Amino acid sequence: MADHYRHRARALAAGAAIALLAPLAACGSDEESGTPVLNLYQFPVENFQTVVDRCNQEAAGKYRIAYQVLPRQADDQRVQMVRRLAANDDSMDILGMDVTWTQEFASANWIKEFTGEDKAEVENGTLPGPLASAEYENKLYAAPNNTNVQLLWYRKDLVPTPPKTWDEMIQQSLELKQQGKNPYQIVTMGAQYEGLVVLFNSLVASAGGHVVSDDGKTAVMDAGAVKALEVLKKLATSGVTTPSFSNAVEDDVRLAYQTDGGAFQLNWPFVYPSMQKDAPDIAEKTAWARYPGIDANTPSVTTIGGSNMAVSSYSKHPDLAFQAIRCLRGPDSQEYLAVNAGQPPSIEAVYDRPDMAKAYPMKDALLDELKNAAPRPRTPAYQNLSTVVAAELSPPSQIDPQRTAASLKKSIQDALESKGVLP
């Protein structure tokens, strides 16, 4: 009897042990077969597995990249990476990051610097704007993968010549309104989130101003920044936006425009293919132009988006990871993703490839802006900065340029030093 019980208990214990250890065994199995596995943690990208498969084939057994898909929301992606990095997790090798996390991860010593040949390879042919987003304290910490800038989309049936400046655009919109033409509105992102910070950053950069010093350590908020606040306020109070401006994110803006709710749209290029599909009649009447500037004689400077790839400091195979990044963000991969995932390339030469002309009819405007684009303030505390800037600018109609600039300067300085409390 007693024996019977003991036997059972032992079987249970063995079962429990197997259940506990099985997942661990699954992780290590590939390593044992001889091919090192490089775990790539990245947000979901359409058709990215094809790129991974091709790079694995090219590696010919030197390494095998495993694509671990992160959640869809940017915040969730960052939290997951950060928790693993803070715990010195050695199972992450390559990180696919939003451009704004690069400086933060570099400052926390979580990602490895690109040096020597790896660095030269990344710098070769990459557009300067995206490249700047991968640098921290004059060192290169990541390889730009895709990039992005917003364009001005306008109704060529209503607007014969695209506006060069914000003032001109607001003027044109008001004229349309007075003539009783519909639509006349300017639609763009004004909700209290990153999108509003991007708009503000583009305005400041176009006005030649600075929010933060170049080394990312001190809040500046110079005359250019005040000018940007004036323009933002004018946009919000001239009666040319939609009532939901202060609550609009990318997709709201896209939908508003393609349902005949705007004559001007400032948004990322993803809106065009979707317009062609969902509202072909509007797409036919739509043209694109360079993002409007502040001064008619100075071209606009727009904020770049996109993603960078970096090597985790805790990776067990950093050398192989650097090699793998060369393939993953190489020109062939970028071309494939540009066509199949809607991600504009960060390597200039890719824009001349034949496939691009068809997939990106707006590529010349895109490239024009990219050659002269502004990264967002490059500071490890960008998350904090973005949170407080969005909070202070929202709603844009309540901006009082001089006063908002002064209070922003103070709260940005606190954010840069990671002082105080985040909301």
Added chain:
Amino acid sequence: MTIQQERPAVSDKPPARKKAVLSEGKRQERKLGLLLCAPAALVMVAVTAYPILYSFWLSLQRYDLKFPDQREFVWFENYATVLTNSYWWTAFGVTMLITVVSVVVELVLGMGLAMIMHRTIVGRGLVRTSALIPYGIVTVVAAFSWRYAWTPGTGYLANIFGDGAPLTERASALAIVILAEIWKTTPFMALLLMAGLALVPEDLLKAASMDGASGWQRFTKVMLPVMKPAILVALLFRTLDALRVFDNIYVLTAGANETSSVSMIAYNNLIKGLNLGIGSTMSVLIFLTVAIIAFIFVKAFGTAAPGSSDDGRR
């Protein structure tokens, strides 16, 4: 946990009797008792005391993972920063509002539900099981279904109340968070109260009714006093639980429009902001709030686990 730690203070005999010399047998018994408790106590220390002390240690430092080189000991500077910050006090007010409103409503509804579950004669098992279903559903899952229900376009509830998006306005968003909390935890309240109802002797109620007490009088004069210990425990559990509200807010509003609770704001600073110093300070402050509330319940109202006291309340 706190209740168990505080309990001896309530049930201990007067100090005069403590000093009495124990017999050999009693001493052995006490020793055995202590030995039997030791493993559990050690595990408790390992899993609760260590993290609490560690967060307290972190809360005394400037420690931001983004700036590892700037780590330094700053004593109580973080506490000054947090306690003078308006975001913190807004979140504190929101948390208190959610706690008070949801616990009061839950007590009333829970009492009704407990009565129904207690008095049901036909299909008792079925009634009790179905009443407990909301408590069995994972909070995040329930919160998502609430979110979709209240989102214009996808939801069946959003359209009832006009055109707006209720989750984007502060007042309506808080009301929805409270509603979700109440829906979710009323069954738990009812379960605890039902245990108290079972303590009310049937004879007592019959005697009261013989004396001419009305239904309401029997409820307020007989049942409630007898149930008091169970009610206090239920209130204590739910208050402490409601103070830590996180999942519903995280899913429903993510703290937008000043709807953050203290747990939410601690999460934002600790996990998202990577600021271990400030985040730990908030955790410690939340812990202190919980401890103070538990202390008030235990000391002022004499809360104890039902059946554990020996002063005849049972």
